[in-house]
Amino acid sequence: MNTTLKKTCLTLLAALALTAAGCGRGRMDAASQTAASKQSVVEKPTKTYAMNVLVSTVPFFSDSRATWAAVGEAHGTVTKFGGPVDTDAQKQIQEIESLIAQGVNGLVVAPTDSAALAPVINKAADRGIPVVTYLNDVPGSKRIAYVTSQWEEASLRVGAAVLKKGDGPKKAIIVYAEPGNLEQQGRRRGFEQLKADYPGLEIVAVVADKFDAAIATEQIRPLIAKYPDLAYIFGCGSRSAVGAVAALKEAGFKPGQITVTAWDYDEDTLRLIENGWVAVSAAQNTSYMTQLAYSIIEAASNDYLYPKNHPFKEHNVRALPEKLVIPVELVTKVNAAAYYPR
DSSP: OOHHHHHHHHHHHHHHHHHHHHHHHHHHHHHHHHHHHHHHHHHSOOOEEEEEETTTTSGGGHHHHHHHHHHHHHHTOEEEEEOOSSSOHHHHHHHHHHHHHHTOSEEEEEOSOHHHHHHHHHHHHHTTOOEEEESSOOTTSSOSEEEEEOSHHHHHHHHHHHOOTTOOOEEEEEEESOTTOHHHHHHHHHHHGGGGTOTTEEEEEEEEOTTOHHHHHHHHHHHHHHOTTEEEEEEOSTTHHHHHHHHHHHTTOOTTSSEEEEESOOHHHHHHHHTTSEEEEEEOOHHHHHHHHHHHHHHHHTTOSSOTTSOTGGGTOOSSOSEEEEOOEEEOTTTGGGGSOO
């Protein structure tokens, strides 16, 4: 091999070595970039969203609690569920104050008392925490939306399921939670509006049970004695019908002698439906409503609630309806089995 040829071969080998080294560096750089990218994703702060509800320990909220946890897990976020065990507004305010101090990224609140909760909801909003009210609203506050079910409309549907046109005089009692709860007041109004279509209906008493079956029993017991010709007991809360039936059993009544209506689908309410003590109940779609509330605060927290191609926010145009009303389903003996937990 002559000298020229040797030089040419050595030059080619050197070039190949440099190319291979360059390719190796490229692969290493790409791998390093991928690793860095993955690391940055891992290190991105996890969002925390909280749901705080009134009387959080009642069976009614089991679906909301389970759905809240499931949605958080599916979206890779931390979810917290809590609320006072009773209707004490100050306790709920204290819990929400604590959540604000913890720096949660979004709040869904089912308020005990609408007026009392307004300042703390406004405080959260002022700190940049999006708030959605759930079931019960806080009008005039800085919450971005309100997710609820039907109120008056649902009561009218429940009434229509048990009342008959042309009936003679019939006495009725309404059992609701308490004043200050707009949701409960709305359901009460719906039952009171039944007189327009059923002029023989007379509402002889309205009592408050604070979402407590024992209190409902205490309130109803003397009314059963006072009105021996009582025909209906309309329940507005998840424990109203349970308390009403307990009072009826104490007084020696049989299933169906007085028509009782309920709200929601606690297990003991479902058993009363199947046993003939309760005629019908209004079931809220709480799982879907919880998903809807979560989706709103997540969109607001991640800055995609408002469309990017329109200046809605700058012109005070809403990105979604202020109030989202989800229809109820009526539960009777026919479909009660579907509402029992798995």
